[in-house]
Amino acid sequence: MSVNIVVPVKYVPDAQKQRTFREDLTVDRSDAILSELDEYPLEAALALREAAPEAEVTIVAVTVGPAAASGAVKKALQMGADAAFHVDDAALAGSDALGTSAALAAAIQHVGEEHGGVDLVLTGMASTDGEMSVVPPMLAERLDFALVTRAGTVEWGEERNGLALTRATADATQTVAVAFPAVVSVTDQANEPRYPNFKAIMAAKKKPSAVLTLADLGVDASTVGRDAAAASVQSATPRPPRAAGVKIQDEGEAGIQLAAYLAEQRLL
């Protein structure tokens, strides 16, 4: 028995820095990194592998994006993924979530063909740029896999043909059982992602990593990209910077002054 896990990863503009839109209304990715939220599913996959060596887990990272997105798969390989695929095709530029998820689903199927099936797709809870959280359910729908979103803990299920998970809903914590094949998104509470050490960084250079085009995946290029987008961005306006307002020094009465300000602004 072996278990094949795919972790989709995204190359996103560094959220710690100023992020901007380009003239074509796409997000500028010139200063990009692996989405921080994609480190958690990678760590979850690695933890599953380490918890059960006999399960013979193979972890494959997959990304969709331009040439620079190879940085995301490189980091994934350094963290411990065994192999990577990068779907890079000019026709993908300007894709919405439907287009991206179509390319990603095709890439996951491709992994399945090369590795004898995909049992589990582990994703982050959102990307740190789009923040829509729609790709995991879209993948479940396209692949006809079971779906669990926002898992807070990830463990093997009985017999290791599935997982035992917990997830927080608005007012409760659920325990969930899911059999493979499944798409599971994990939150940033699921674990503490490891930092790749020097040895892991060197080892990553020898791992298999392939670039695929839409033609390789059998995806019709006219179904993805800006022209096929079902949601079309019409404008992107930078938010006017917030100006600093009043600043007072506490000279013993600041609490009273603040209460007066709140009353004056009708905020009480």
Place this chain on the structure above:
Amino acid sequence: MNVLVDLGHTTALRSPDREVLTLARTVAAGGTVSVLTHAPDAAGLAEELGGFDVAVLLAPQDAAPDLSLTDTALLDAALAESGATLVLGPNAAEVTDCFARLAVRHSAAIITDAVGVDADRTVTKSVLAGGYTTTVEPTTELAFVTVAPNAVAAGEAQGGQAPDVKPLAVSASGAAATVTGTQVAPASSRPKLTEARVVVVGGRGVGENFSLVEELADELGAAVGASRAAVDAGWAEHSAQVGQTGVTVSPQLYLCAGVSGAIQHRAGMQTSQTIVAVNKDENAQIFDIADYGVVGDLNKVLPQLIEALRERKG
């Protein structure tokens, strides 16, 4: 335009539900508004929907036996029943999951976290942690849109007729997970962080005396939030974390104490209407965006503020 509103598993309206219903009534502009709940017992909800010009309340006959699969089938059935070209819902995971699946099934647009929707279905949303405002247009006949809390003013229910409840029977086949146990969180008397009109947040500077922040929050009827530093220190639950990897809030009043205002934190709160900051470091970044800043010791300022608020209530 016919509009379908998916309220998720709600059995009683909360403010984000009222906001979405108000928006639906506006954009429908005379078209039909249908509402779907995923909870089987919907009689009480129908009463509450009376004032929102809702034509029909659709509800399942039975609770879904699985996660996501049957709920998606239920929404699909409601969609067919309603003839809607716009499906709205609060921006909650259970709603987004169903919308995303059906967006694939029907090749329809999905736009999340809208702060506004026009009658021509143009959606306004705030992206890149509040750094940009975008307008997005669906190019498809059908569109799914989730609405951010606190973005639309909820209209008062206008004393209309409670809609008829129409039961929907659905079954779905396919791969799905099952819920094997549910532990309901103890109910809090405080409003939910993402929905609250007032949010009081404590940061690293609060120290172990986090109860001071809670006391102020209760005085203001506010939700309690925390910076990542305060959560990492164990003073507050992760669910209270405001910022990049926590929740994003956009309340009328955001009052923080001992928060330095790192970019990751600002990402979660900079669309708040009024920002008030108390910090002993006069160079703290939070003062760059605060409408009202107090440079001082929060252990003196907050108790005095609480006292002053109590006197005003008198």
